[in-house]
Amino acid sequence: MSTMTNSYDINEFKNPLFTVDSVLFTVKDDALKILMVKRANEPFIGSWGLPGGFVDVDSDTTTDVTALRKLEEKTSVAPQYLEQLQAFSGIDRDPRGFSVTLVYFALIAAQEVSSHIETIDDVQWIDIDKINSLSIAFDHKVIIEQAKERLQQKALYSMVPVYCLPEYFTVGQLKSVIETIIGKTIQRKSLIRRIESADMFETIDEKVKSGGRLAQQYKVKPGVDIVNFERNLST
Amino acid sequence: MSTMTNSYDINEFKNPLFTVDSVLFTVKDDALKILMVKRANEPFIGSWGLPGGFVDVDSDTTTDVTALRKLEEKTSVAPQYLEQLQAFSGIDRDPRGFSVTLVYFALIAAQEVSSHIETIDDVQWIDIDKINSLSIAFDHKVIIEQAKERLQQKALYSMVPVYCLPEYFTVGQLKSVIETIIGKTIQRKSLIRRIESADMFETIDEKVKSGGRLAQQYKVKPGVDIVNFERNLST
DNA sequence: TTATAAATGTGTCACAGCGACACTATGATA
DNA sequence: TATCATAGTGTCGCTGTGACACATTTATAA
Numbered sequence: 001m002s003t004m005t006n007s008y009d010i011n012e013f014k015n016p017l018f019t020v021d022s023v024l025f026t027v028k029d030d031a032l033k034i035l036m037v038k039r040a041n042e043p044f045i046g047s048w049g050l051p052g053g054f055v056d057v058d059s060d061t062t063t064d065v066t067a068l069r070k071l072e073e074k075t076s077v078a079p080q081y082l083e084q085l086q087a088f089s090g091i092d093r094d095p096r097g098f099s100v101t102l103v104y105f106a107l108i109a110a111q112e113v114s115s116h117i118e119t120i121d122d123v124q125w126i127d128i129d130k131i132n133s134l135s136i137a138f139d140h141k142v143i144i145e146q147a148k149e150r151l152q153q154k155a156l157y158s159m160v161p162v163y164c165l166p167e168y169f170t171v172g173q174l175k176s177v178i179e180t181i182i183g184k185t186i187q188r189k190s191l192i193r194r195i196e197s198a199d200m201f202e203t204i205d206e207k208v209k210s211g212g213r214l215a216q217q218y219k220v221k222p223g224v225d226i227v228n229f230e231r232n233l234s235t
Numbered sequence: 236m237s238t239m240t241n242s243y244d245i246n247e248f249k250n251p252l253f254t255v256d257s258v259l260f261t262v263k264d265d266a267l268k269i270l271m272v273k274r275a276n277e278p279f280i281g282s283w284g285l286p287g288g289f290v291d292v293d294s295d296t297t298t299d300v301t302a303l304r305k306l307e308e309k310t311s312v313a314p315q316y317l318e319q320l321q322a323f324s325g326i327d328r329d330p331r332g333f334s335v336t337l338v339y340f341a342l343i344a345a346q347e348v349s350s351h352i353e354t355i356d357d358v359q360w361i362d363i364d365k366i367n368s369l370s371i372a373f374d375h376k377v378i379i380e381q382a383k384e385r386l387q388q389k390a391l392y393s394m395v396p397v398y399c400l401p402e403y404f405t406v407g408q409l410k411s412v413i414e415t416i417i418g419k420t421i422q423r424k425s426l427i428r429r430i431e432s433a434d435m436f437e438t439i440d441e442k443v444k445s446g447g448r449l450a451q452q453y454k455v456k457p458g459v460d461i462v463n464f465e466r467n468l469s470t
Numbered sequence: 471t472t473a474t475a476a477a478t479g480t481g482t483c484a485c486a487g488c489g490a491c492a493c494t495a496t497g498a499t500a
Numbered sequence: 501t502a503t504c505a506t507a508g509t510g511t512c513g514c515t516g517t518g519a520c521a522c523a524t525t526t527a528t529a530a
Contacts, residue, residue, distance in 0.1 A: 098292040212506025447477025448525035
């Protein structure tokens with residue numbers, strides 16, 4: 001066989017630097033927060049950055065696994081919701097050269113991880129409104145802004161915000177989480193109509209105190225997908 | 236300085252194989268078609284694949300540029316609409332090892348490129364319903380399916396389908412394109428209401444024949460963004 | 471010249487789902 | 501037992517889509 005073949009030599013091209021990062025949201029103390037990590041390495045040592053890193057090509061079967069692995073290193077649990085946000089690329093965004101970061105968008109209940117995170121000093125829940133006043137690595141400010149917009153959009157036409165709540169939750173809790181995410185109030189009645197029509201939730205027999213009348217508890221039916229509604233809530 | 240620093244050595248990790256591919260849609264002869272390329276190289280030589288390739292880290296400023304460059308090599312023009320779809324990754328999807336492909340989603344008017352493509356024998360518009368009966372490279376069948384679903388969703392709540400039409404178009408043409416994309420009929424009246432409320436289009440003085448009464452022509456106002464409606468058309 | 475077909479464009483009613491808001495229900499507390 | 505706080509319901513109005521009849525304008529053929 002000739003040495004001139006059509007087969008591709010893996011080292012022929014310079015490959016871009018490829019990383020996976022996640023924007024992990026939660027709602028805690030009536031504020032939208034994201035998980036940030038204080039960087040221990042160059043570049044941007046000492047700044048806050050999104051949790052993430054390189055793919056381990058010997059053990060990660062997909063980039064989803066990379067994202068989950070990196071998040072679990074920081075939170076010790078898996079997020080309740082994970083989806084791809086977008087890739088961000090550029091010749092200037094990393095001083096080491098052309099780089100691509102595939103960014104995931106994740107949700108978790110604050111209760112699931114709070115005690116664990118409080119024991120680590122380089123991992124914190126940071127209020128999304130305080131991001132602009134901090135030193136943030138790479139283009140992560142822009143990434144966070146886009147992730148926030150996506151979350152806000154999704155909150156208007158789907159039930160994703162339930163993944164910021166524990167297994168059992170009430171209408172009041174869900175209403176509060178949605179309002180925190182989108183930054184405006186919604187009608188309790190509209191939310192109840194959606195809960196009933198979505199057919200995503202089951203009621204729990206035991207009710208729970210809430211400062212007034214006992215509240216009905218709900219949980220997500222096992223195995224159901226997120227329902228998308230045909231209309232947005234009021235913009 | 237010690238040689239033991241925290242700075243990252245770019246060659247320390249095996250980087251995944253990274254490519255950029257595009258699903259370029261058009262509507263032609265009342266059918267939804269995508270641009271496919273007959274592969275001239277291994278792997279999957281001889282099969283049909285999506286147009287794409289490696290980033291040129293010396294000249295591409297972002298992956299968007301890579302996608303546009305690769306599409307222009309095949310069509311000789313830039314698509315009218317381009318957005319990221321999603322990254323697809325895995326240890327098995329490419330025989331050369333762990334690979335990631337960042338997939339873009341693009342739209343163009345058939346008229347813009349048809350004459351150019353007809354002169355090339357390894358680049359073709361392929362009817363999306365015929366994809367399953369062809370030999371398709373990598374996981375591109377799955378990618379195409381997801382791109383199609385995204386396009387169908389977008390057609391229900393936005394005006395993206397206009398980017399499958401030439402600069403000047405009529406309501407009848409837009410209705411036909413939307414119906415081809417979503418695979419069902421819509422109400423002309425609903426479409427006109429949307430055209431009027433979107434404030435994205437301007438009317439053209441000159442009307443055009445269409446087999447009956449002369450039809451009003453529209454064009455996209457320069458510089459406007461796609462409008463998203465708060466409701467979907469009927470599912 | 472006139473009738474017909476074909477497509478464009480309009481008028482309008484019904485329906486669904488969200489917003490608004492008054493009203494009822496139930497548990498804690500004084 | 502009265503009051504407060506939160507949970508939950510009833511219902512009217514509004515908006516945008518679906519449906520469909522009707523009017524308009526052009527080409528074509530009798």
